[in-house]
Amino acid sequence: MEMTGRRPVGRYAIVLILFGIAFAPRASASAQTGAYASRDSRCDLNSLVKEGMQRNPGVVAARKHWEALERVPIQMRTLPDPQIQVQEFTVGSPKPAAGYETSNFYYTGFGISQEIPGPGKLRLQGDIAEQDAEIARHQYKAAQREAAEKIRESYFELFYLTKTIGLLESERSDLLRIEEIAKARYRVGEGQAQDVLKAQLQATRMLNEIVHHHREMQQRQADLKAALGRDLDSPDIVIGAVEPTRVELDRAQLGEAVRRQSTELMIDRAAEERSEKALELAQKGYFPDFTLGYAYDKTGPGFRDYYMLTLGAKIPLYFWRKQTPAIEQAALERSAAREQVRAHELDAGASAEDQLVAIHASDRMLKIYAQGLIPQAENSIQAALAAYRVSKVDFQTVISAFVDLLNLREEYYRTLADHELAVARLEQIVGEVK
Numbered sequence: 047m048e049m050t051g052r053r054p055v056g057r058y059a060i061v062l063i064l065f066g067i068a069f070a071p072r073a074s075a076s077a078q079t080g081a082y083a084s085r086d087s088r089c090d091l092n093s094l095v096k097e098g099m100q101r102n103p104g105v106v107a108a109r110k111h112w113e114a115l116e117r118v119p120i121q122m123r124t125l126p127d128p129q130i131q132v133q134e135f136t137v138g139s140p141k142p143a144a145g146y147e148t149s150n151f152y153y154t155g156f157g158i159s160q161e162i163p164g165p166g167k168l169r170l171q172g173d174i175a176e177q178d179a180e181i182a183r184h185q186y187k188a189a190q191r192e193a194a195e196k197i198r199e200s201y202f203e204l205f206y207l208t209k210t211i212g213l214l215e216s217e218r219s220d221l222l223r224i225e226e227i228a229k230a231r232y233r234v235g236e237g238q239a240q241d242v243l244k245a246q247l248q249a250t251r252m253l254n255e256i257v258h259h260h261r262e263m264q265q266r267q268a269d270l271k272a273a274l275g276r277d278l279d280s281p282d283i284v285i286g287a288v289e290p291t292r293v294e295l296d297r298a299q300l301g302e303a304v305r306r307q308s309t310e311l312m313i314d315r316a317a318e319e320r321s322e323k324a325l326e327l328a329q330k331g332y333f334p335d336f337t338l339g340y341a342y343d344k345t346g347p348g349f350r351d352y353y354m355l356t357l358g359a360k361i362p363l364y365f366w367r368k369q370t371p372a373i374e375q376a377a378l379e380r381s382a383a384r385e386q387v388r389a390h391e392l393d394a395g396a397s398a399e400d401q402l403v404a405i406h407a408s409d410r411m412l413k414i415y416a417q418g419l420i421p422q423a424e425n426s427i428q429a430a431l432a433a434y435r436v437s438k439v440d441f442q443t444v445i446s447a448f449v450d451l452l453n454l455r456e457e458y459y460r461t462l463a464d465h466e467l468a469v470a471r472l473e474q475i476v477g478e479v480k
Contacts, residue, residue: 124168128159147347149346187312337360
């Protein structure tokens with residue numbers, strides 16, 4: 047075909063058509079970048095969390111430990127087992143029954159004795175055991191929240207990776223069409239070979255990112271299955287859509303939620319109550335423990351039987367070496383438990399505040415991405431393409447606009463995942479916030 051000053055109309059039309067196909071407005075663009083997704087998979091996520099509450103090994107172990115400690119208080123409030131005694135007293139010979147008919151000292155005795163702790167000691171021991179069970183109950187709740195946070199963390203990371211891989215694959219297809227456009231322009235003498243190479247380089251980079259994300263997805267699937275108590279060779283978990291969770295707590299409400307619902311504080315308060323009971327029990331150490339016994343001694347024929355009632359007491363004779371230091375120890379442990387409550391209250395409050403700030407910041411960022419940055423980037427690439435069609439900008443400008451749009455879409459999904467991760471971490475501290 048003879049080349050003249052006029053552009054080949056057929057090829058130029060093909061180039062324009064390819065441009066239109068590559069960057070035609072997508073019907074799903076607003077759904078991909080909107081502040082709130084059209085479908086929420088929170089029900090599916092909640093199902094996974096419920097499954098984790100039943101099957102997560104750490105949660106199951108914490109529940110069994112709590113149930114085991116609930117059996118302890120009744121044991122601690124029960125008297126020690128009585129002791130039964132049988133003895134034979136012989137006279138004149140170690141042989142059994144020696145002196146049976148000849149001595150009034152011979153007897154065969156049967157007795158029983160019972161230890162009786164000092165007043166209030168059994169009750170306090172039971173109270174301490176109840177507090178141990180209460181601590182285990184709160185530890186069980188903490189294990190539930192920790193498992194739920196791990197499940198949500200893995201789920202939201204998988205959501206980000208799934209969306210990013212889909213985005214990369216879609217954008218890579220567009221980039222391959224750009225490459226075809228660059229080749230077409232090069233063949234008709236309107237482009238450069240460097241344009242084709244730049245498009246190929248960017249497509250290869252995106253392929254490398256896709257491979258890296260697939261590898262990370264496999265690790266996250268393994269983490270999620272472990273948190274759910276599933277076998278690692280079980281089928282992969284399908285990740286649905288996610289929309290931002292609205293959190294309306296203000297600072298005052300957050301502080302109240304921390305004080306009332308933080309499992310760490312509940313554990314510390316139960317430990318503080320336990321230390322109070324332990325101090326009371328240590329103070330009871332000054333009171334003696336008792337032993338009550340009764341024995342019946344059967345003598346030989348013609349001799350009267352013996353009957354014996356005994357009452358013994360364990361005297362705290364060395365109280366300055368045992369009971370007094372024990373009281374001092376218990377008092378110090380009570381003080382430590384009180385300070386621990388205050389320390390964890392401050393730590394939990396600061397952590398919750400950090401997560402709330404992150405949630406509110408990501409709320410604003412999601413709106414900026416959806417309503418500002420991404421639409422502007424879409425307009426920018428359309429403008430760059432229009433200018434490229436009339437050779438007013440070079441191919442690097444088009445590639446830069448393409449990469450900017452891709453990065454902004456990836457950042458949107460990263461921000462959405464981080465938003466939900468912050469909500470999950472906040473719920474680990476204060477429970478449900480919705």
